[in-house]
Amino acid sequence: MNALIPRPRSHPAPGAVHVPGWLSLDEQRELVTACRAWARGPVPMRHTRLPRGGVMSVQTMCLGWHWRPYAYSRIAHDVNGARVAEFPDVLSELGRRALADAYEDEAAGAAYAPDTVLINHYGEGATMGMHQDKDEKSSAPVVSLSIGDTCVFRFGNTETRGKPYTDVELASGDLFVFGGPSRFAYHGVPKVRPGTGDPATGLAAGRLNLTLRVTGLTG
Template sequence: MGPDDDGVLELIPRPRRTIGPGVVHLPGWLGLPAQRRLVEAARGWARQGPGARRATLPGGARMSVETVCLGWHWIPYRYSRTRDDQDGSPVQPFPGWLAELGAEAVADAYGDPDARATYRPDVALVNSYRGDARLGMHQDREERASDPVVSLSLGTACVFRIGSPHHRRGPFHDVELCSGDLLVFGGENRLVHHGVPRLLPERDVPRIGTDPGERLNLTLRVSGLEAPSS
């Protein structure tokens, strides 16, 4: 097999994997046009209002990952409809086309065509990793709904670490996520501890509009929260 039109050589196709109950990895789920569209959209979201920011944790430390939120603004560890840790402006809306993409992702991961109608994400965290940025082990537990979490990777590859839903300690399962990969976790592992200990800048990256060494990740969630009435 030769390199494709973007100069990326993939010698051995990576099969889909069920890593644990409710945790499914679909390598290369996003084609190049879809990846480019997401990168372009992420750039546009980052230009709106106060843009991306490195969130401050309750103890005062700042995250190394830059984040833009859609639908609901995530502040460790709560949601708001306004960017309270920035300029207080309304959070950017969650686009319908992105919700449809998330529903398609869950349907494909779980082999459940009904998910195309029943999975309705209303939160997206668009994370940008550069240099030595990483994400410590944590749970996505601010949501009031138990629907699965959808993770879409773009650009530079990374090590995605999966642990236990009960504690931060090992054993851990490390998964290499490359550009275009989809990871879904739900069911008994909806609250699994997970993180990104490091990027893998030596891996080949397709030309989709990311900067050298940059990883973009879109995490889609169902908040279970009700928007305030207008």
């Protein structure tokens, strides 16, 4: 078997950093196990219904704050009326370490205080259209972690869903952070490559994506 060629970190745009292989295999397995437990509720993973009646092809769940288009709340009124589970300390610690490593800035990492995570599962044929993460009241960076199948992550500009954009291959264990001038850039996932993940992560198929955010909300 050929040795894997190391993938260097890259900066697709100002404030955006891709760090390949950031999560160890053990960390990926631990997150997969945790996500399975979190997906059982109190607010389970679901296909989110959009305001115009469409249904997202990815399955989504949240901790800390519940997201629905286009707002956050503590109660999942659009799912089962339950209060969303608390945001776990383990993800706070992971987010701080991720930001410090991506920006190579220990102070920035120490100051990072995510209070919600959106967990998306991409099954067969699932994609994500170009969108902005702008439902938060904070402009703190978004920390994104990938596990499972490799995807094409399209990272664009702050003005339009179209070009210019950069397509980045996000593989299992990769970290992607976007903040500063790129915090409100349009981004999406036009394709997931089936069968490219490592079953040793505990995820036999599909892609798991965790995005940590600071909502800027209280209550």
